[in-house]
Amino acid sequence: MQAEAFERQLVAIRRQLHENPELSHEEYETSASIRGWLADAGIRIVDYNLRTGVIAEVGGAHGGPIIAIRADIDALPIQEETGLPYASRVPGRMHACGHDFHTAAILGAALLLKEREQELPGTVRFLFQPAEEKAQGAVQVIASGALEGVRAVFGMHNKPDLPVGTIGIKAGPIMAAADGFAVEVEGRGSHAAVPEAGLDPIVIAAHMVTALQSIVSRNVGALESAVVSVTRLNSGTAWNVIPDKAVFDGTLRTFDEGVRVKVRDRFDRIIAGVAEAFESRAAVRWIAGPHAVINDAAWAQQARHTAESIGLTVVEPVPSPAGEDFAFYLKEAPGLFVFLGTGGPKEWHHPAFDVDERALPLGASFFAALAQDALERLTEESNRK
Numbered sequence: 001m002q003a004e005a006f007e008r009q010l011v012a013i014r015r016q017l018h019e020n021p022e023l024s025h026e027e028y029e030t031s032a033s034i035r036g037w038l039a040d041a042g043i044r045i046v047d048y049n050l051r052t053g054v055i056a057e058v059g060g061a062h063g064g065p066i067i068a069i070r071a072d073i074d075a076l077p078i079q080e081e082t083g084l085p086y087a088s089r090v091p092g093r094m095h096a097c098g099h100d101f102h103t104a105a106i107l108g109a110a111l112l113l114k115e116r117e118q119e120l121p122g123t124v125r126f127l128f129q130p131a132e133e134k135a136q137g138a139v140q141v142i143a144s145g146a147l148e149g150v151r152a153v154f155g156m157h158n159k160p161d162l163p164v165g166t167i168g169i170k171a172g173p174i175m176a177a178a179d180g181f182a183v184e185v186e187g188r189g190s191h192a193a194v195p196e197a198g199l200d201p202i203v204i205a206a207h208m209v210t211a212l213q214s215i216v217s218r219n220v221g222a223l224e225s226a227v228v229s230v231t232r233l234n235s236g237t238a239w240n241v242i243p244d245k246a247v248f249d250g251t252l253r254t255f256d257e258g259v260r261v262k263v264r265d266r267f268d269r270i271i272a273g274v275a276e277a278f279e280s281r282a283a284v285r286w287i288a289g290p291h292a293v294i295n296d297a298a299w300a301q302q303a304r305h306t307a308e309s310i311g312l313t314v315v316e317p318v319p320s321p322a323g324e325d326f327a328f329y330l331k332e333a334p335g336l337f338v339f340l341g342t343g344g345p346k347e348w349h350h351p352a353f354d355v356d357e358r359a360l361p362l363g364a365s366f367f368a369a370l371a372q373d374a375l376e377r378l379t380e381e382s383n384r385k
Contacts (some may be wrong), residue, residue, distance in 0.1 A: 002363065005039040010108045010360040013037060015086040017100035020126055021075030027052040030073050030103075034128050037107055043114050044372035046125075048144035053130040053137065054147050057123055058113045062124030065080045065378040068147060069367055070155040070326060072099045072107035072132035081351035093293045094346070096353045098158040101342065101360065103128060108364025113371060122375035124152065135290050136176070138328040151378050152299060153335035154370060155326045156363065159317070162341030164359045167307050167318025167366065169338050171297035173255040176227075178323025179264070180287035182249040183195050183208065186280055189244040201246035204278045209233065209248060219266050226252040226263050226355070227321055252319040290327040296334040302320075302377060303336050306370045312362065317352070322348065 034054045038045055046055045053073065060066075082089045088094045094380050095101075108300030110126050113343040127146060141147065157175075162168055171334040185205045190198025209230045220226045227252070235246035252267070266285055275282040307314050316341045326337050339365050342355040 005356075006108070007361045010104045010364060013107060014100050014104035014357060014360060017103055018095050019089050020085050021088050021090055021095045022099070023077060023093065024074040024134040024136070025052060027073050027130045031128070031130075034073070034107065038110065041111050041114055044109055045170065048141075048146045048199050050130070050140065050144055051290060054128040055141075056110060056126045056128070058110055058117055058126070059120035059375070061118060061124035062121060062256070062351065064120075065151045065375060065382065066123045066125055066149045067371060067374050067378070068125045068127055068150045068153040068327065068329070069109060069371060070105055070127040070129055072129050072137065074131055074133050074137070076133060076349060078351055082355065083312050083353050084138065085166040094351065096350060097133070097348045098342065098355050099132065099355070101158050101355045102156060105340075105360050105363030106367060107357070108360060109367035109371065112364060112368035118377055120372065121379040122153075122373070124313040124371045126256065129270075132325050135323060135325040138325040139204055141205050142328060142332060145159065147329065147332045150333045152374055153329045153333045154299075154336045154337075154367065155329070155376070156340050156367070157324065158342040158355050159347065160342055160344030160345070160353070162315065162317070162339060162354070163343045164341050164356045165362065166313045166315055166341035167338055168341070169300055169303050169336070170316050170319075171295050171300040172296040173292045173294050174239065174317065174319050174337055174339070175293040175327070176255050176319070176321045177257070177260050177292040177327070178289035179252040179260070180249065180266070180289060181252060182285045182287070183282055184273065185246040185282045187242070187244055187246065190242045192240045194244055198242045199243070199278070200242050200279055201280065202242075203250055204274065204280050204282075205233060205235065205246040206231050208271055208274045208279070208282070211274055212267065215263055215266050215270070219261060219262065224259050226259055227251070228263065228267070231238075244323035253323070255319060288325050290325040291331065293324050293327045293337050294330060295336050296330075299334060299336040299374075303338060303370055304375060306373050308365055309371050310365055312366060
């Protein structure tokens, strides 16, 4: 396929997806479009009984190992403000995290591998995964059986702060564990003019929020990292009434499982201790998110070699404190998650987020080359045993 025609094809796919964003668990038309593009290319689609999302395969004619490449397909509940001619047609919905880019690039990798399918010493399974933004899609794909037999799994995220032609590859943690919390503080209502007759949950919650700020500064080592952010606090209905209850919630981000456990324990102790000091009660509810994304060192080394062989500039990326449910796949098989430079004007989840589409064929070429290199490596390892 001619390079210019291939790039135009990927751009057209990405723009169609961008114009028609669908939220997590609602990706019906997106899935139908992906099936259509795959079918047009003669790529086989495998039914794993997923409500949304698509699983496809290339290769396997000669047996051999199986690897997987994942793309996420869902959008966000954000009103687009890019002013692009192909901006979202759906009010309040936008591909503000670049999953349309991921899907188009990985579909491009499938198209490239299809052209040399008979040369592949194994199978490449493509996971067009729903509901990444809810951190639920990967679990559903795993439950469907789509990772059975997979020896290695690969994925990516676009990176607006890296220029086109650059790829971020590192061993170890690259994205954070992302847990949520909700705390309910029990008070006793009264007239605001006589606070001594009640028990003010707003004051108690304020002390808790302040005390929680000591966790990172005094319980997490200087060479470790964590983020504890309270992002919402709700209480009361009137200016002259002390309410019965206050509720606040937020998020915890960590890269190390030991730090994750320690911070959660310290969090629970602070909430319980402050509540006891004020003769109140409080309940903490944790919303467990994905684990940290921990890249396999051997696959990181392989990917660096692959990227350099096709002319990409490899950099050591700064790990992102954002969460990513690709982490669930890495609990099932070793693999790698990379950052592909897209030189965008805004960060993920911004209403004016966009990507430089010149990165599309680079992403497609990288994953096609990595798939072939990975299958050859795994085949050689099996032959040596």
